[in-house]
Amino acid sequence: MAEKGMLSGHKLSGIRFRLQDGGHHIVDSSELAFMLAAHGAIKEVFQNGNWQILEPIMLVEVTAPEEFQGAVMGHLSKRHGIITGTEGTEGWFTVYAEVPLNDMFGYAGELRQV
Incomplete structure (x- = not known):
């Protein structure tokens, strides 16, 4: 059809x-x-x-050392992510976000460069 x-x-x-x-x-x-x-x-x-037109949204959870919190949150925002929450313990932080699937391609490689 x-x-x-x-x-x-x-x-x-x-x-x-x-x-x-x-x-x-x-x-x-x-x-x-x-x-x-x-x-x-x-x-x-x-x-x-x-x-x-709707696109798939990924629920993203990133855990990293506290010193990289600004860089990680900046990368997620650059990829049109919406930060839904953060938490931190003993020098580490976890950020939760919703990010369009299409904007997540190549993100792991970008994290390794931080």
């Missing part, structure tokens, strides 16, 4: 439909007719709807 979504061009998946009303005619009703009707319905919904 739809190989590409209308917002980002990615394949549509996980879509469910509920047919609320319809008719069947021996001459006009065929599998192709129903496929074209479904395609038209998807197109109409995308044109008239209010859509947003």
